[in-house]
Amino acid sequence: MRRIAWVAALLVVWAAGAWGVTLRVIPHADLKNLDPIWTTAYITRNHGYMIYDTLFALDANLQPQPQMVESWEVSDDGLTYTFRLRPGLKWHDGTPVRAADCVASIKRWGKRDGMGQKLMDFTAALEVVDERTFVLRLKEPYGLVLHSLGKISSNVPFMMPERLAQTDAFTQITEPIGSGPFIFKKDEWVPGHKVVYVRNPAYVPRPEPPSFAAGGKRVYVDRVEWLYIPDPATAQAALTAGEVDYYERPPVDLLPLMEKHPDIEVAIIDPLGTQGWLRPNHLHPPFNHKKARQALLWMVKQEDYMRAIIGDPKYWRVCGAYFMCGTPLETDVGAEPLLQQDLEKARQLMQEAGYDGRPIIIMDPTDIPILHGATLVTARLLRKIGVNVQVQAMDWSTLTSRRAEKKPPEEGGWHIFHTWATGADVASPVANIGISGGCEERAWFGWPCDERIEKLRDQWARTTDPQKQKELVIELQRVLYDVVPYVNYGQWFLPTAYRKTLRGVIVSPVPFFWNIRKVE
Amino acid sequence: MGTYLLRRLLATIPVMGVVALFVFALLHLTPGDPAAVIAGDYASPADVERIRHQLGLDKPLHTQLGIWLWHVVRGDLGTSIFSGLPVTKLIAQRMEPTLALTVATMTIAVVVAVPLGILAAWKAGTWIDRLVMVFAVLGFSIPVFWLGFLFIYGFSIRLELLPVQGYVSFKKGLLPFLKHLVLPSLTLGMVYMALIARMTRGQHAGVLREDYVRTAYAKGLKAGAVLLRHALKNAALPIVTIIGIGVALLIGGVVVTESVFAIPGLGRLTVDAVLHRDYPVIQGIILVFSGVYVLINLGVDIVYTLLDPRIRY
Numbered sequence: 001m002r003r004i005a006w007v008a009a010l011l012v013v014w015a016a017g018a019w020g021v022t023l024r025v026i027p028h029a030d031l032k033n034l035d036p037i038w039t040t041a042y043i044t045r046n047h048g049y050m051i052y053d054t055l056f057a058l059d060a061n062l063q064p065q066p067q068m069v070e071s072w073e074v075s076d077d078g079l080t081y082t083f084r085l086r087p088g089l090k091w092h093d094g095t096p097v098r099a100a101d102c103v104a105s106i107k108r109w110g111k112r113d114g115m116g117q118k119l120m121d122f123t124a125a126l127e128v129v130d131e132r133t134f135v136l137r138l139k140e141p142y143g144l145v146l147h148s149l150g151k152i153s154s155n156v157p158f159m160m161p162e163r164l165a166q167t168d169a170f171t172q173i174t175e176p177i178g179s180g181p182f183i184f185k186k187d188e189w190v191p192g193h194k195v196v197y198v199r200n201p202a203y204v205p206r207p208e209p210p211s212f213a214a215g216g217k218r219v220y221v222d223r224v225e226w227l228y229i230p231d232p233a234t235a236q237a238a239l240t241a242g243e244v245d246y247y248e249r250p251p252v253d254l255l256p257l258m259e260k261h262p263d264i265e266v267a268i269i270d271p272l273g274t275q276g277w278l279r280p281n282h283l284h285p286p287f288n289h290k291k292a293r294q295a296l297l298w299m300v301k302q303e304d305y306m307r308a309i310i311g312d313p314k315y316w317r318v319c320g321a322y323f324m325c326g327t328p329l330e331t332d333v334g335a336e337p338l339l340q341q342d343l344e345k346a347r348q349l350m351q352e353a354g355y356d357g358r359p360i361i362i363m364d365p366t367d368i369p370i371l372h373g374a375t376l377v378t379a380r381l382l383r384k385i386g387v388n389v390q391v392q393a394m395d396w397s398t399l400t401s402r403r404a405e406k407k408p409p410e411e412g413g414w415h416i417f418h419t420w421a422t423g424a425d426v427a428s429p430v431a432n433i434g435i436s437g438g439c440e441e442r443a444w445f446g447w448p449c450d451e452r453i454e455k456l457r458d459q460w461a462r463t464t465d466p467q468k469q470k471e472l473v474i475e476l477q478r479v480l481y482d483v484v485p486y487v488n489y490g491q492w493f494l495p496t497a498y499r500k501t502l503r504g505v506i507v508s509p510v511p512f513f514w515n516i517r518k519v520e
Numbered sequence: 521m522g523t524y525l526l527r528r529l530l531a532t533i534p535v536m537g538v539v540a541l542f543v544f545a546l547l548h549l550t551p552g553d554p555a556a557v558i559a560g561d562y563a564s565p566a567d568v569e570r571i572r573h574q575l576g577l578d579k580p581l582h583t584q585l586g587i588w589l590w591h592v593v594r595g596d597l598g599t600s601i602f603s604g605l606p607v608t609k610l611i612a613q614r615m616e617p618t619l620a621l622t623v624a625t626m627t628i629a630v631v632v633a634v635p636l637g638i639l640a641a642w643k644a645g646t647w648i649d650r651l652v653m654v655f656a657v658l659g660f661s662i663p664v665f666w667l668g669f670l671f672i673y674g675f676s677i678r679l680e681l682l683p684v685q686g687y688v689s690f691k692k693g694l695l696p697f698l699k700h701l702v703l704p705s706l707t708l709g710m711v712y713m714a715l716i717a718r719m720t721r722g723q724h725a726g727v728l729r730e731d732y733v734r735t736a737y738a739k740g741l742k743a744g745a746v747l748l749r750h751a752l753k754n755a756a757l758p759i760v761t762i763i764g765i766g767v768a769l770l771i772g773g774v775v776v777t778e779s780v781f782a783i784p785g786l787g788r789l790t791v792d793a794v795l796h797r798d799y800p801v802i803q804g805i806i807l808v809f810s811g812v813y814v815l816i817n818l819g820v821d822i823v824y825t826l827l828d829p830r831i832r833y
Contacts, residue, residue, distance in 0.1 A: 032603055032796065034603075038571075039563075168574070192792050194784070234669075234779075238782075241677055243683060395795060396795075397553070397556075398552045400556035400557055404556060
């Protein structure tokens with residue numbers, strides 16, 4: 001009899017899933033690497049937020065707030081920052097978080113990340129004072145110290161134990177130990193299928209309410225499983241059937257089905273959205289000529305792109321701001337060519353740029369529907385302005401390799417490719433790598449080259465006065481519309497779908513899984 | 521027989537060697553750069569170059585080939601460029617779902633298709649024969665992804681009987697294990713049912729016209745005994761071949777079915793590795809697949825000798 005009771009009890013526990021509350025999530029991609037400093041992949045950044053913590057974090061006003069830091073002081077000359085860590089912080093292996101760990105982590109991040117490199121350029125010394133205190137000494141005043149340490153998107157300055165942070169910045173760390181709200185279960189990780197996290201019982205959240213990446217990270221579930229389901233229809237069916245709770249990025253064509261479902265909430269949780277980039281190659285004709293790039297501005301009509309790749313107008317907007325609409329740096333200065341399509345003017349500018357009818361090679365990543373759609377729209381518009389277009393189909397991996405080619409397009413190079421960047425990566429002149437005018441040596445693929453851009457970005461970074469920063473952004477955007485490092489083909493907001501049993505989903509450019517309760 | 525087996529097993533070594541060379545060459549001739557994928561979309565060109573150097577991808581091809589072969593002969597298939605996990609571990613993680621799907625699919629296919637084929641041959645030219653053949657044509661023609669979604673809609677969404685997706689190891693309970701296998705193996709099984717049913721019917725119909733079958737009937741044997749004991753054995757060789765090929769194909773990966781039902785099998789591992797240019801993983805899997813093919817062919821040859829005593833090696 002007792003045996004039967006035992007079995008019955010076990011069955012009840014099993015049926016109730018009483019091993020704990022599990023949040024099942026379909027992430028936007030498969031987690032392939034574990035080191036958020038080694039790669040800029042968003043899925044690894046999201047993994048980073050699960051298991052690591054940051055010194056500072058941006059709130060909903062894009063202002064840095066302390067996270068691991070308890071207090072900090074800035075010297076009167078603005079050259080010395082003294083940071084003191086919160087007491088009781090622990091790594092997942094039980095050892096305490098020390099100032100030395102943070103110093104090593106900042107140094108490793110500073111070798112890889114653009115904002116980190118900039119901060120290191122200004123840094124004279126980074127020194128440990130005691131177990132919980134460290135000092136950052138600058139060579140000259142720099143306005144972005146806290147913004148850099150609270151950078152919200154890739155590469156995020158996550159704190160790691162010193163012994164791991166001393167790993168070469170170009171070598172992947174394979175021991176994922178952080179001090180964040182979740183612990184990674186490496187033994188249950190099946191790349192391409194499943195990632196498992198459990199609640200970190202030793203984590204001490206801040207008292208403030210959550211706001212973007214800032215505030216208290218209270219965890220109300222025992223376990224989070226990321227289940228990578230590559231087929232969107234299956235993913236949608238799994239959400240509908242209640243097998244998963246949260247579908248990070250459902251494709252837009254499946255949204256109407258989910259919007260009608262009584263148990264599913266479809267919501268935009270990333271208020272900054274995503275910006276589309278049409279990237280011309282500045283090294284070779286015709287786009288080495290400013291007028292040819294300006295022709296692209298007059299040619300593009302954002303509405304055409306957005307209707308083709310997103311569809312429902314509630315998920316996109318026309319936006320002429322290089323630093324996104326809806327951010328503190330939004331401005332439409334200089335955006336007239338982009339916002340008023342004039343194909344005749346575009347045709348004329350191409351001629352003035354000396355376009356000689358050579359085939360314009362557009363790389364088309366057919367495995368990414370949004371970028372494939374944007375490519376087809378660009379090809380059609382280019383043909384309308386008399387350009388001879390050659391669309392070359394390939395997968396994204398091939399594109400990422402070929403875009404590094406600086407050879408002339410007819411010898412294996414390229415003229416145009418499309419990509420996108422999220423608001424968190426675009427909303428600041430320093431973070432936005434697409435606008436860099438650093439030429440072949442320092443600019444991103446496409447290699448724009450313009451001293452004015454670099455000078456203004458530098459001035460913006462040094463300025464601590466918000467009003468002066470805004471003025472510099474207006475001037476910078478004017479220059480950007482003259483140089484045209486890339487053409488912004490629209491701003492869109494991809495919604496997230498989740499079961500209505502979830503409460504407390506945080507609105508933020510990055511999906512976070514703390515603060516979520518699962519109620520039945 | 522022993523010598524034959526030894527000779528065949530030894531022959532796998534040069535076969536796998538040639539496969540290894542071809543795969544390595546083809547992969548490195550294909551455009552794409554794992555360093556660029558790792559670095560992510562917003563990494564600088566200089567960072568991509570540093571990662572390429574760190575991974576040894578900037579070494580001459582013959583050096584990279586030499587390093588890889590040296591590790592392979594020592595039983596080390598390398599580590600994934602992306603996850604940093606050993607390729608053998610990645611393959612081992614995927615082997616159980618793949619084998620489970622293979623066994624379940626083939627069991628369903630054989631159990632249903634062989635009797636149907638025999639029935640169709642026995643009732644050749646009647647409506648039963650035509651019905652079975654219509655089923656076979658349909659089973660072979662309906663796209664797997666469409667059938668999969670139809671099953672998901674019917675059995676998972678409407679009837680709520682079976683899970684939509686995923687795989688549960690048999691170590692976590694027989695019932696959830698079987699429940700997760702039903703729909704994918706039924707979906708895949710339709711294709712193999714159709715193929716095996718047609719093959720069985722064709723072979724059986726030919727054998728039933730043989731003199732010895734007529735003699736068996738003349739001796740007064742019942743239809744069941746003639747069909748199963750006498751005719752089936754002689755019709756079985758091509759059926760065994762088809763089953764062998766089917767098993768090899770299933771182990772080699774059924775990407776569409778694995779994707780539709782989110783099963784972490786070898787097929788998806790292969791496709792993911794190709795899309796990300798994870799060279800060690802692709803090379804390791806293809807090497808394993810070539811070994812599996814060789815061994816299955818050997819197994820089929822051995823089964824021949826059991827079914828037909830005239831066959832000797």
